[in-house]
Amino acid sequence: MTAPLTLSARSLVRRHDGRLVVDGVSLELRRGEVLGLLGHNGAGKSTTLQMLTGALPPDSGHIEVCGFDMRKQPRDAKACIGFLPEDPPLYRDMRVDDYLLFVARLHRVPSARLADAVDQAKQRCGVQDCGRKIIATLSKGYQQRVGIAQAIIHNPAVVVLDEPTVGLDPAQIRDIRALIRQLGDISSVILSTHLLTEVESLCDRVVILKEGRLIFSGSSTEMLADRNMEEAFLQITANETAAT
Amino acid sequence: MIFTIARKEFRSLFAAPSTWWMLALLQFLFAWFFFARMNDYLQVQAQLAQMDNAPGATMSIAAPLCSVLALMLMMLIPLFTMRLIAEERRHKTWVLLLTAPVSSTQIVLGKFFGLLLLLALIVGACSVMLATLLIGTHADIGLMLANVLGVLLLAASYAALGLYFSALNNQPIVAAISPLALSFGLWLLELSASDNRSFLRAISPNAHFQNLNTGLVNSADLIYFVLVTVTLLWLTIRRLNDERRRA
Numbered sequence: 001m002t003a004p005l006t007l008s009a010r011s012l013v014r015r016h017d018g019r020l021v022v023d024g025v026s027l028e029l030r031r032g033e034v035l036g037l038l039g040h041n042g043a044g045k046s047t048t049l050q051m052l053t054g055a056l057p058p059d060s061g062h063i064e065v066c067g068f069d070m071r072k073q074p075r076d077a078k079a080c081i082g083f084l085p086e087d088p089p090l091y092r093d094m095r096v097d098d099y100l101l102f103v104a105r106l107h108r109v110p111s112a113r114l115a116d117a118v119d120q121a122k123q124r125c126g127v128q129d130c131g132r133k134i135i136a137t138l139s140k141g142y143q144q145r146v147g148i149a150q151a152i153i154h155n156p157a158v159v160v161l162d163e164p165t166v167g168l169d170p171a172q173i174r175d176i177r178a179l180i181r182q183l184g185d186i187s188s189v190i191l192s193t194h195l196l197t198e199v200e201s202l203c204d205r206v207v208i209l210k211e212g213r214l215i216f217s218g219s220s221t222e223m224l225a226d227r228n229m230e231e232a233f234l235q236i237t238a239n240e241t242a243a244t
Numbered sequence: 245m246i247f248t249i250a251r252k253e254f255r256s257l258f259a260a261p262s263t264w265w266m267l268a269l270l271q272f273l274f275a276w277f278f279f280a281r282m283n284d285y286l287q288v289q290a291q292l293a294q295m296d297n298a299p300g301a302t303m304s305i306a307a308p309l310c311s312v313l314a315l316m317l318m319m320l321i322p323l324f325t326m327r328l329i330a331e332e333r334r335h336k337t338w339v340l341l342l343t344a345p346v347s348s349t350q351i352v353l354g355k356f357f358g359l360l361l362l363l364a365l366i367v368g369a370c371s372v373m374l375a376t377l378l379i380g381t382h383a384d385i386g387l388m389l390a391n392v393l394g395v396l397l398l399a400a401s402y403a404a405l406g407l408y409f410s411a412l413n414n415q416p417i418v419a420a421i422s423p424l425a426l427s428f429g430l431w432l433l434e435l436s437a438s439d440n441r442s443f444l445r446a447i448s449p450n451a452h453f454q455n456l457n458t459g460l461v462n463s464a465d466l467i468y469f470v471l472v473t474v475t476l477l478w479l480t481i482r483r484l485n486d487e488r489r490r491a
């Protein structure tokens with residue numbers, strides 16, 4: 001049986017200063033699925049993610065999260081999403097516990113569950129010993145973990161991660177990947193990354209954006225088709241350039 | 245949700261060392277003026293005793309001090325309000341609020357009340373200092389309360405003005421200087437106004453505060469402050485909603 005849809009976006013269009021940044025992108029995500037979002041710099045990945053999470057309204061198009069329309073029912077739709085942007089939105093002068101408590105309250109976690117939600121998010125992200133620390137004093141890797149913890153603290157149905165492993169050392173990358181794998185078991189995950197190995201090891205499906213348009217959508221196996229990931233990616237984007 | 249955001253803002257403002265410096269400086273200046281006014285009053289007290297309808301200790305000490313406090317808050321509040329939105333955008337934490345299930349109204353009111361609580365503490369601390377007059381003299385409590393009310397209303401309108409400019413700008417410094425320049429400009433215009441019914445006096449927050457400063461609690465002044473505060477908060481909410489639509 002097919003898993004239920006958690007997110008669907010249809011014909012998203014977004015312009016910046018008259019220039020088309022996202023041009024008719026449509027995608028779907030099902031429960032338990034990890035979707036990789038690939039593309040060169042400036043392909044429109046971050047803009048697409050910002051639209052999916054409600055940070056940026058599309059000029060046209062339609063987004064639905066867990067059955068809630070992002071335009072008409074933004075609160076319900078946003079309550080189903082956890083978002084880690086490229087720069088984690090951390091209040092650097094706050095303690096980790098206070099910050100996570102604030103985010104949990106912001107996402108309407110019931111008072112009785114607040115302490116549990118914070119503990120669980122810390123546990124899952126491996127920052128259980130950092131609760132009393134000021135965020136600014138943490139290393140980049142730990143700040144990234146706190147960023148992921150804030151994205152999953154309310155157990156959202158959809159977790160959106162924008163380049164979560166950028167700037168981390170290999171051990172930290174391994175830990176974050178393991179965490180994303182865990183998240184993929186209970187939530188739907190959209191992962192934007194430049195690292196093709198990350199997509200190969202984590203993602204069930206892949207979409208590739210180029211100059212704001214969706215040029216490939218399929219399973220990782222379809223994308224690979226007996227090539228390695230790098231070859232496949234370069235070939236798909238190069239074919240698209242030749243076609244246009 | 246408003247309470248959640250207000251509590252976070254209040255705690256964040258208190259967590260910043262700059263806040264403590266500003267509070268310490270404010271208390272020091274206020275205490276300095278308090279003793280200076282007290283000293284002046286004690287020197288002329290004998291002459292005042294011989295006059296008919298001579299101003300009492302409250303009118304001679306507390307009222308001028310509240311005028312000074314109003315002026316200090318005019319300069320201080322933009323330094324707090326610049327943090328509330330403009331600095332969040334600069335530090336890229338604003339996206340957390342944009343993607344959370346909260347409305348622009350909740351964000352604006354939460355930030356406004358968080359700052360207002362801090363300002364109420366500042367006014368409260370200064371009021372305690374003024375209340376020490378009660379130990380040595382029969383102070384005019386009505387006049388004192390009118391002054392405290394005036395300073396609080398003035399602080400609320402300055403906070404709303406600062407918040408609006410914070411929503412207009414991405415640069416915290418611009419978000420601080422703009423409301424300061426506007427308040428200062430209105431203050432200068434009010435000083436240059438020739439008669440009491442001038443339009444310049446009607447739009448100046450300081451002119452409306454002066455009535456409360458002399459103990460005159462006039463409903464027109466109260467309505468002015470409430471209107472200014474509510475209008476500026478509404479404009480801030482509109483600005484954020486527009487931004488969400490256009491981004």
